[in-house]
Amino acid sequence: MTPEFPYATHLDVRYPPLEVIDGPALIDAVRDEWYNQTLCKVNDSVVRLGVVKGEYHWHKHDDLDEFFYVVEGKFLIDLEDRTVELSERQGFVVPKGIVHRTRANERAIILMVEGAAIVPTGD
Secondary structure, three states, rough: OOOOOEEEEOOOOOOOOOOOOOOOHHHHHHHEEEEEEEEEEEEEEEEEEEEEEEEEEOOOOOOEEEEEEEEEOEEEEEOOOOOEEEOOOOEEEEEOOOOOOEEEEEEEEEEEEEEEOOOOOOO
């Protein structure tokens, strides 16, 4: 049985190659507290847009690393032994197998780069 999560997660690839990605229009349309949209596929990876406020649950990805880049706001990544705080224009890689939780006290806009096969809610 798959648990239900209170996140708006869209795994469809929104923009094909050779199409301009309109980030501001997407961001302006978001009404969810935790929104995740796959923007495009690049080789075997995807680039996702996150517009987030609140916290995600603790989870891990057994086989794939995850990269977070903050476009706007502050973004926190809780690891088992510390919390990493990212400001605008900072990024961080969570290696595969590392238990983590992401959160934002105020609305933040982030980009994520990860393998296309990743399950955002964890393995």
